[in-house]
Amino acid sequence: MPPSRRLRERIRGIVAGLAIASATVTAATAAGPRIASINLCTDQLLIALADPDQVLGLSPYALDKARSWMAVEAARYPLLSGEAEDVLELKPDLVLAGRYTKRATRELLKRQGLKVVELDAVRSIEDTKQQIIRIGDVVGHPERAATQIARIDAAVAWAREAVARKPVRVLGVSRRGWVSGGDSLTSSLLATIGITNAARDVNLKSSGGFASLEAIIAAKPDFIVVSEGDDFAEDQGRAFLLHPALQDLYPPDKRIVLPERLTVCGGPMLADALDRLVAEFERVSH
Structure with a gap:
């Protein structure tokens, strides 16, 4: 077998093993926090790492197939306006937002006592890995974050x-x-x-x-x-x-x-x- 093929087969085996471990841990994990997302990028991290019943709503851009990698998966969830009012009605345990999401919205949510997790725009693969780890911890599924990083x-x-x-x-x-x-x-x-x-x-x-x-x-x-x-x-x-x-x-x-x-x-x-x-x-x- 050529070296490149051996490498790919070995990598696939590692990722598959992590996926099995993730599924095992997930089955034994209690329900995590209920979360709303008001940013395109946090939408995708939330869908990828959380259980479906943890996702209360996504940003108005979640279905944009040109910009959202998970636009198809996002169709199963409610879309939010991006403003504070409909988020407050959902009474989430926490809200995911980007650092450049409308500041007035983020500040209003905080004043109303909601926990808002804000993410910066990433500029490197290492930045991306850190955000995956962070959101994996936030949603209660660090094992899924490990699987995605392995991918x-x-x-x-x-x-x-x-x-x-x-x-x-x-x-x-x-x-x-x-x-x-x-x-x-x-x-x-x-x-x-x-x-x-x-x-x-x-x-x-x-x-x-x-x-x-x-x-x-x-x-x-x-x-x-x-x-x-x-x-x-x-x-x-x-x-x-x-x-x-x-x-x-x-x-x-x-x-x-x-x-x-x-x-x-x-x-x-x-x-x-x-x-x-x-x-x-x-x-x-x-």
């Missing part, structure tokens, strides 16, 4: 081996020419598995910024990373990516398609994001 670690190991065969430089380009900087989750994914981010050659802030078409072309990345692979421009923001000059240099076989729902938040979806990166590199390498 991410397995995906990292597999992706590193797969992309190490051919070092490349890529540039993440979004609507209107937004380029992901070095201090971003997408850049962390790339760096972790050994892919060079060409953003440093575009002279942007560490978090990223808008780059001109000329600057992107001058950076000369081997591939550009985009969130969509179709050739339809519904507005001017999308039209930037379909500019003839960019299409000539970066046709479909020079574009790595990494859907936004896999990188807009940090969570278990990063394992899928890494698997998608490997699949895309295999596609463009043939």
Whole structure:
């Protein structure tokens, strides 16, 4: 058996063992706290780690299939307005929110005596792991958090081996020419598995910024990373990516398609994001 296949089989065995352990612990665990989420990213962590009957409601963005990795699963739960009133009616044991969720809403919930757990935006795989551990503890299922972290670690190991065969430089380009900087989750994914981010050659802030078409072309990345692979421009923001000059240099076989729902938040979806990166590199390498 080739080394890469042996590695993947061994990793799968580890993850499967953790999943069995998780199921065993879950069966013996009493009902956990009842929770409402008012943020897209906390929605997904809550669904992935909590029991269904712990989830009282999710943010109004939970069903957005373009941005929510768990949009299908979210359909079984009530949607909240994102305001404090309907959360208060539910009388949850705690509320999950993002640090940038509307401040007035968060403060009102706290004044009404609710426990609000606030999460920062993640910018790395390690940040993501810490949030998974934190929410696993909050919902009362740390064993599920361990399983999800094992999935991410397995995906990292597999992706590193797969992309190490051919070092490349890529540039993440979004609507209107937004380029992901070095201090971003997408850049962390790339760096972790050994892919060079060409953003440093575009002279942007560490978090990223808008780059001109000329600057992107001058950076000369081997591939550009985009969130969509179709050739339809519904507005001017999308039209930037379909500019003839960019299409000539970066046709479909020079574009790595990494859907936004896999990188807009940090969570278990990063394992899928890494698997998608490997699949895309295999596609463009043939």
